[in-house]
Amino acid sequence: MKDEKLFHELSFYSLSHKGEEFIHQHVVDAYTAQTADASTKLIAIYFALIGLYLLVEKNYTGKQVQNAHVTLSYQSKNFKPISLPEYRGETHIEDVLNSLPGKQRDEMIYQWCKSVWSAYKDVSKEIEEMAIGF
Numbered sequence: 001m002k003d004e005k006l007f008h009e010l011s012f013y014s015l016s017h018k019g020e021e022f023i024h025q026h027v028v029d030a031y032t033a034q035t036a037d038a039s040t041k042l043i044a045i046y047f048a049l050i051g052l053y054l055l056v057e058k059n060y061t062g063k064q065v066q067n068a069h070v071t072l073s074y075q076s077k078n079f080k081p082i083s084l085p086e087y088r089g090e091t092h093i094e095d096v097l098n099s100l101p102g103k104q105r106d107e108m109i110y111q112w113c114k115s116v117w118s119a120y121k122d123v124s125k126e127i128e129e130m131a132i133g134f
């Protein structure tokens with residue numbers, strides 16, 4: 001559970017982050033999508049991917065993504081199983097934590113999100129359709 005320990009370390013940073021962007025949401029989404037496996041709930045995978053889509057493609061802040069998640073939670077959705085890509089991006093949580101806290105780490109979080117989002121290109125159209133209206 002090395003990744004989980006790293007996730008907690010990065011969460012401490014992102015939750016104590018000064019700023020209204022709520023960067024922690026991006027950390028949660030990237031981590032969930034990158035580490036998802038057969039036991040991960042479909043709703044968690046879909047919400048993570050929608051969050052990454054909204055960040056990378058629509059430039060949403062973490063707070064805006066969080067609000068979109070709340071809105072989506074009130075809508076009934078049929079989450080079809082998706083095949084998880086074996087390769088989940090070239091950037092990992094270790095890379096984020098190895099960068100200097102502050103602007104450099106914040107930028108690395110964004111690069112991590114972009115990296116993970118691009119790994120899911122085979123389902124990107126489906127995710128984009130679910131995010132219509134945001």
